[in-house]
Amino acid sequence: MQVEEYNLIKREVLTLTGIDLNFYKDAQMQRRLNTFLLRSKHDSWQNYFRAIRTDSAELRKLKDYLTINVSSFFRDTEKYKTLKEKVLPELLDGHPRLRVWSAGCSRGQEPYSIAMLLAELTGDFRRHYILATDLDRSALDIAQAGGPYTDDDVAHVAPAFRQQYFLTRDGKHWVSNDLKRRITFRQQNLLADRFETNFDLIICRNVVIYFTAPVKDKLYQDFYRALRPGGVLFVGGTEIVPKATTLGFRPAGISFYRRNGKI
Numbered sequence: 190m191q192v193e194e195y196n197l198i199k200r201e202v203l204t205l206t207g208i209d210l211n212f213y214k215d216a217q218m219q220r221r222l223n224t225f226l227l228r229s230k231h232d233s234w235q236n237y238f239r240a241i242r243t244d245s246a247e248l249r250k251l252k253d254y255l256t257i258n259v260s261s262f263f264r265d266t267e268k269y270k271t272l273k274e275k276v277l278p279e280l281l282d283g284h285p286r287l288r289v290w291s292a293g294c295s296r297g298q299e300p301y302s303i304a305m306l307l308a309e310l311t312g313d314f315r316r317h318y319i320l321a322t323d324l325d326r327s328a329l330d331i332a333q334a335g336g337p338y339t340d341d342d343v344a345h346v347a348p349a350f351r352q353q354y355f356l357t358r359d360g361k362h363w364v365s366n367d368l369k370r371r372i373t374f375r376q377q378n379l380l381a382d383r384f385e386t387n388f389d390l391i392i393c394r395n396v397v398i399y400f401t402a403p404v405k406d407k408l409y410q411d412f413y414r415a416l417r418p419g420g421v422l423f424v425g426g427t428e429i430v431p432k433a434t435t436l437g438f439r440p441a442g443i444s445f446y447r448r449n450g451k452i
């Protein structure tokens with residue numbers, strides 16, 4: 190893709206969707222854009238942008254495609270095991286009401302997984318605050334509606350949790366109202382909007398992989414500030430926080446980083 194063409198796309202995308210592609214890795218994003226145009230019925234970006242100015246459904250498709258919201262319940266089961274057996278019990282010790290944030294929560298699979306674990310560990314999970322945010326409105330709409338989820342989405346949900354928290358209708362799965370009410374969903378751009386603070390646990394998994402290195406560094410600094418001392422950042426299976434110790438984190442197992450200070 191030519192530089193001028195990419196600059197034009199970035200300007201149009203920012204105006205139409207509010208997404209600033211300058212924060213995303215160029216090569217990866219250009220590959221995605223090329224695939225998107227090939228799949229659309231338009232032969233050039235000029236024609237595409239002309240058409241979507243008056244077609245909100247098409248515009249939504251572009252937004253969905255750019256934000257890449259693949260997820261599932263208990264994605265990466267080993268890490269959720271560590272979370273349940275080590276990280277959450279340590280956090281709960283002396284802090285019975287946890288503040289948890291799922292940043293880039295997609296369709297809600299991640300915050301609902303955490304809510305189920307907290308329910309199992311602490312019985313009454315109503316006392317915890319679970320914030321779940323994402324940039325993508327369509328993903329959040331599904332999260333807030335509690336579904337529908339596919340068989341693949343729920344493949345790693347334990348049978349006891351399935352029985353307690355899910356309803357299945359016409360081959361699709363929905364989470365119970367009880368679970369739904371426990372999460373605060375909010376639309377938020379991690380690269381532009383203000384963060385709440387004093388979290389015990391921040392989960393940001395498979396979101397920053399698309400961001401440039403400086404954007405990632407700034408985001409990890411912001412997460413550090415949003416954690417309470419002793420709070421934990423939980424990242425994706427293939428992600429490593431660069432210069433973690435310089436930032437003030439210490440490793441707390443693979444994919445977990447603890448903010449320095451009293452637990």
Ligand SMILES: C[S@@+](CC[C@H](N)C(=O)[O-])C[C@H]1O[C@@H](n2cnc3c(N)ncnc32)[C@H](O)[C@@H]1O
Nearest residue numbers: 256258259260293295323324325378379394395
């Ligand atoms: C691949 S999904 C990850 C979902 C979940 N965290 C997981 O690991 O299963 C990435 C999510 O990040 C969201 N996202 C991308 N850029 C974002 C931004 N700037 N602010 C907030 N969310 C963003 C996308 O909308 C998408 O839902």
